[in-house]
Amino acid sequence: MEIIFEKRMKSHHDVGGILNKYLEKKIVTESDLMEFLNKSPENIPRAIYVHTPYCDKICSFCNLNRKQLQGSLDEYSNFIASEFKKYGKTKYFQERDFEVIFFGGGTPTVYKPNQLEIILKSIQENVSLAPKYEFTFETTLHNLSKEKLDIMMKYGVNRLSVGIQSFSEEGRKFYNRTFTKEETIDKLKKLKEYFKGDVCIDIIYNYPNQKEEDIKEDIKIIKELEISSVSFYSLMIHEGSNLSKDIKNEKVKIIENLEKEKKLHDIFIEELCKDEKYYILELTKIAKKNGDNYQYIKVRNNGGDTFPIGVGAGGNVGNISIFRMNKNLSFFSNISNLHKKFSLLSGLLQFPIIQKNEIKKILDKKEYNYFLDKINEFKEKKLFIENEKSFIFTKDGIFWGNNIGYEIVKYIVEKVFEK
Structure with missing residues (x-):
């Protein structure tokens, strides 16, 4: 190579x-943002990104803006609902449809059913969606229930992005996933049968000792389940993750091997796309033909707006960049x-x-x-x-x-x- x-x-x-x-970015204020939001919006694609900075279980590789859930999310779910009510009064929200809503995290399905309903009802009351909208929740398998799925479908959620990372027993143990390989396959089957929308997954390849047979088995399962799309990433060591701490403490040894990484990457693409039922949608996304359209990334990468809501959310509206530090503090800057x-x-x-x-x-x-x-x-x-x-x-x-x-x-x- x-x-x-x-x-x-x-x-x-x-x-x-x-x-x-x-x-250089020029600092602006929330007043500048509100002034912009109270003008008629431009005719460009628009998404809303909602961040949930909580998980009930932390993956080994993750250092994202999240923390272990302790106690109730009543206050946070009411806060998210109030944000939609606040911004829903503006022309930016009232005069045009949104193409995409994306709930990321953290784990957005960590909410209890009644908390989900509070948030989703506020969205229904304050957001108009385009006819061919995409409404995504990132999730894990272990905190999904039929009750939660019923509420999400009731309010129009039509896409799930499930953090699988690996089907192999060794890989799942390394990533600190909850279920065995067979339990994971069974739960995905049942989810696809019950959920009325696209079921997409994440795969992280190149974990220590991963074999070519492991990634071929992942692909075989993806095809058998007819997963709508797969995000595939090589393992990244993020500072602050549990994995990075284990490496420093010499509990885990990671050897960088570009040749192996390239081999696994190429196998993944070749095997998944060879019968032409799947195609490369984006550099790290392979989608099933007539399956997932992944409008969220198309809005973001084609110059559309991404309106951020929730602690840890970031995005841009017009020429204003927004990052939500906490419930009471956001940073705003002008983008040239x-x-x-x-x-x-x-x-x-x-x-x-x-x-x-x-x-x-x-x-x-x-x-x-x-x-x-x-x-x-x-x-x-x-x-x-x-x-x-x-x-x-x-x-x-x-x-x-x-x-x-x-x-x-x-x-x-x-x-x-x-x-």
């Missing part, structure tokens, strides 16, 4: 560091047009096919030539192929996709700022 980059980037979030280095331009470029580079006309819409002639400089460099390394209308990631390009996106944006930004 040719090593094209010294280290593989496993997330596209590093691009934000480049933009923040050169493009240049920042939006290069964020959009970064988003478009997350898809396996990059349409030339879409890139030309956002970059001026000089910037587009800089873009071509890097594309041609990566074409020589067989990371892209080109046709009349598009640039298409090769299998190797998809593996190195986050590095490629980072290098392209970095190159253009530094050329623009003559650095």
Whole structure:
């Protein structure tokens, strides 16, 4: 295997560091946000992201904005409901439909049924959804119940994203998952039979001692269950996670092996897509044909708005970036047009096919030539192929996709700022 980059980037979030280095954000206030929200909204795709920073069980690899649940979530569920009521009075909410609502976490199904109903009823009263909307809850299998599913379906939830990570017994033990392989398969079968919507899962590959047979078995199960889509990520060691602490304390040994990581990645793509029932929707997402559409990522990566609600939620509305620190404190900043331009470029580079006309819409002639400089460099390394209308990631390009996106944006930004 040719090593094209010294280290593989496993997330596209590093691009934000480049933009923040050169493009200063101006601090604004909640009054500025409310002034914007009380104007008629633009005709662009829009999502609402709701964050639940609580889990009843912490996965070994996770360092996300969450904490172990202790006590009741009555106060927090009432807070989320009140946020929808507050913002639901604005023109931004009243005058246009939203395409997407996404509940992330944490574990959003950690709420009790009555708490879920309080939140979802407030959404129903304050949010209008587009005819072909997508309404997602991230979840684990162990805290789903028919009662919760009934409430979610009653209020229009039509997509579940289930944190499976691995079906193998060894993998599930490593990730601190709740059920055995057979229990997990059985529960997913029953969930698919009962839930009226898309059931999607996450898979995290490249855990210690994972064998090729393990990932092939995961794929076999995914196909048999007809899962609507799969997010697949290589294991990342996040500072602050239980896994990172175990590594420091020498309870777990992780050996970086790019060749093994690439082999597992390629097997996953090839085996899942070979009968053409599944296709690569985004660099880390494979979807079933006529299955999951993953509108949330399309809104985010195509320059739409993401309105954040809940402690730990972040997003952007127009040219205003928002991050919710706690119930009483949020940070607001103004995003320059240049920042939006290069964020959009970064988003478009997350898809396996990059349409030339879409890139030309956002970059001026000089910037587009800089873009071509890097594309041609990566074409020589067989990371892209080109046709009349598009640039298409090769299998190797998809593996190195986050590095490629980072290098392209970095190159253009530094050329623009003559650095």
